[in-house]
Amino acid sequence: MKIGVITYPGTLDDRDAQRAIRLAGGTPVPLWHADSDIKKVDAVVLPGGFSYGDYLRCGAIAAQAPATQEVVRLAAQGLPVLGICNGFQILVESRLLPGGLIRNEHQHFICRDQRIRVENTSTAWTNLFEQDEEITIPLKNAEGGYIASAETLKMLEAENRVVFRYLDVNPNGSMNDIAGLTNERGNVVGLMPHPEHATEAGFGPDTDIATRSGVDGLKFFQSVLKALVNA
Amino acid sequence: MPKIIVEIMPKQDLLDPPGKAVANALKRSGHNDIVNVRIGKRIELHFDRPITQADLDSAGRVAASFLSNDVIEDVVAITKED
Amino acid sequence: MPKIIVEIMPKQDLLDPPGKAVANALKRSGHNDIVNVRIGKRIELHFDRPITQADLDSAGRVAASFLSNDVIEDVVAITKED
Amino acid sequence: MRKRPTNVDTVSDAIANDKEQPWKELGLKQDEYQEIKTILGRRPTSSELAMYSVMWSEHCSYKSSKIYLRQFGEKVTPAMKKDLMVGMGENAGVVDIGEGLAVTFKVESHNHPSYIEPFQGAATGVGGIVRDILTMGARPIAVMDQLRFGAPSDPDTARVVHGVTSGISFYGNCLGLPNIGGETVFDKVYQGNPLVNALAVGVMKHEDLKLAKASNPGDLVILFGARTGGDGIGGVSVLASETFDSTGPTKRPAVQVGDPFAEKVLIECCLELFYAGVVAGIQDLGGAGISCATSELASNGGKGMKVQLQNVLLRDDSLTPEEILMSESQERMMAIVPTKDLKAFKAIVTKWEVEYSVLGEVIDEDRLYINWGEQEIVNVPPRTVAHDGPVYHRPVEYPKYQDALNANSSKTLLRASAPAELAKQILAIVTSPNQADKSWITAQYDRYVMGNTALSMPDDAGMIRVSEETGLGITLATDANGKYCQLDPYHGAQLALAEAYRNVAVTGAKPKAVTNCLNFGSPENPEVMWQFKEATAGLADACMELGVPVTGGNVSFYNQTGDVAIYPTPVVGVLGVIDNVARRIPSGWQDEGNNIYLLGTTKDELDGSAWAETIHGHLGGKPPVVDLASEKKLADLIHGAAIQGMIEAAHDISEGGLAIAIVEAALRFNVGARIWLDEVLERDNLDLTAALFSESQARVIVSVGREDDVKFQALCEARGVPVLRIGVTDKASGLIEIKDLASFELNEVRKGWASTLPELFG
């Protein structure tokens, strides 16, 4: 299975996303923001980073890129898309997901090992999790506060579209402790924490067993492979 | 230099963490009469020729579609300065 | 709601990375007449009573000393709105 | 549009008429100005004056430190040079780490700008050091930051702390470089002179090594990256006002604004240029901008250059040639490109949307010619600008206060003997700003990006995997103890090296090379110069003894307010190599029932300690005794034991002594321990205060699984490392229990330890 990873100017976690796809058993395909040809990939990851410096609004400039436009078009046809951190911001700016992401409540960039709960396991990227499974993956952002109007929030909750919720601490002031969302169809998922940084033992978050041995993020990428096989 | 000035504010009923932080700091330093602070953007678009009505129209479109995000922000003013 | 609006821009000679990024994005989407973009702040100070001259004076001091950093920014306008 | 200036001071003007020049305002001495006239056989043009004045400044020419820095290159054995691919003098040193890979690393100061504008000062500090690493042909892979702030209680400290940490966070995070460690120290001596040092490290294949030289006549000189603007050139305004008509800008800003996004793009673009093989030489633009890049590239290559300064792409057309020559606009590079490769060069920079312009070409003549349109404004031998600057033998004087300071030992300070009192002291030190949890700062830094971070804060050193195939990795630690250096700069510098070396060793890596950033007061003060002389000698001697070469570094003088200098603060960074990062040793305990050993012996050494400072507000006496032979033995032992997988955790003992080391090892994973000190007290003949808080060197605590008990002790004995079992880990209790002394609830200790910085800085 070929999974594309888009690199924008200022993208940082693209190689990490590619490594995670490889570790899950998929074939990563590097994609370039300026190219609307996304090489017939079976799914796309919009990785983390600071596309265009995150100036103006995070993800706003990247949302205009030819590759993003193509992803928006194909997402409507069911292409699985995962937006991580800056990728989530790009999805929001592209209107593939509702609401907005603003400056963290405490005003600082924050990097921490974050516990979250998986509340929707029917998406393309979460089907291997147990309902309400609690996992730990790194979080690192300065603009991760999720906001939306009261109606939007109500709709998201009613339609079970909140996929991930923060546990223990709400690290950025997100409404309803929202860490990640999906679209109506369940093929597009965006979240602030970074599953790709918890896919290789030795380089992930700490666990009770050993330093940096957490690999809870691996299931995101295995899930999409499974969804693609079943599709 | 001729310029068009676009002013954008966070939506009234949505959170504005930087504004809140500044409001708290002002309160701590005794400015009790300021009940609230909101922080938005002032974007200057510079031209090297006089600005036309067409420029203003086009700036309005850019302001609504790209410079601001209407889910979380409002364009509160578009003015020109010669 | 009565408010004082403080407008702050990056100093002219200094690099303004956000402005540069937006200018480039506008160029890419065909807005070739915009030669430069600068991005500053628009800060609203809200009051729950009419604004006095004393408020404006005090806002001027706060704008110069706290809301802006005079090493890299200029306060370009202080206005009130009732 | 502001207009491009035409009225410039040309070489023919300079030949035709002598005139008053503002050499003094530009920081030159009378004899230096005379020397320039002698070199040129005429007065300099104002552009030449701009170039010489900035290149001959302390910052660029190292004129006061040069004679001392030489010893880093001289006090070396052939064995130390063996893996050194590039030594002192280049943008950064390069070390062969095997498998065809090389590592380049360097630490640099950005102290003064970070006081004026903390956010931008610190941000551009990170940007600058990263470009140094990139210039060597390497991909930058991590950063670290070494910070010294004033007293936490001072009202100005919060401004600097917030600005500096968010500046480092912003720039480093946006570049996608994991921050893998650093230092944070508060002391009122740094009040008006905070220290902001930043370290960057990069990796490359041997064959990708690049040097900053222009050696082939005909090659093109290309400036690329950000446009040149009027920032960071406050100083040359005197020249601008002289040569420019009255409508022009008068005062340019003295600070620079960084654009990490532009730098990130520049990094990727440069690496692509390197791999394409289209760059014959490259230099980053830092201090002294184009003046530095042109003269150094030409001088290093033993050639000359012809440059058209009007080809420089500007943000502001009104910049004068002098200002363009000196502008310190960030995120720029200068490349030397063979004509035949121009097309390929263009394609790559265009792909990355990076602007460039061809400024001129390399010529086969020992001359740097710079033109402004038709007019010649610079005509100089490049070496005289870049390398043959003044060298000072500044007066040196033993400080008048030194003897009294050394005589004022901590021996007279009251020592507690009641267990409750000692327990209180432990907590006081654990929660003091200098020993407290640094997460408030480090949580603002991305430690995950790139997916190769094997160790970072709060472990003793940072560790990065450089080869995904073999697991080959590097370790980095930096240290400096200004108080020790104030008491004795020679040994203080050695103690900094010893601690960084030990911090690298406890991760299981082999220490390999050294960088340094020497932060001192004014070189014009003979007592400061004495400290500098002592510190450099101490460091060079210790490097020789430990067999680790200095590969590069940086000097920052004038860190003083009025007559009051900072403590001498030589930050020392040690690079280690580990053949597989999977064997790394963390600093905290994790398993149940492991034995805890104290390696090394403890002396009664409390002068300059955290105990003396926190409990008594005292600084005086002599720092702990340096014992490099023992450091080396200890490092070899840990390396040997790590290869056999015997050590579960290792944590070095430094500021705060054994007590703090125990607390830190427990807090790492929230695993407690039962500790007994009777044998230490007896063997080393100590009282409890010394056992808990002495800062004796060459000591480490390690935890070892029971099954390896006999083997480990035998290994220590065989290698002559003193070893004593002082406890066992205890996972379930949630306590640190020190026999006959006190029992600490880990959760309570953590609360105090973790809340200090948030309470101070929000």
Ligand SMILES: Nc1ncnc2c1ncn2[C@@H]1O[C@H](COP(=O)(O)OP(=O)(O)O)[C@@H](O)[C@H]1O
């Ligand atoms: N300014 C900083 N930037 C990055 N890391 C830091 C900084 N200050 C402290 N740290 C990290 O926090 C941890 C604890 O620091 P410290 O107590 O100084 O270590 P040590 O006990 O080795 O002296 C270390 O991992 C160190 O690298």
Ligand SMILES: [Mg+2]
């Ligand atoms: Mg340590």
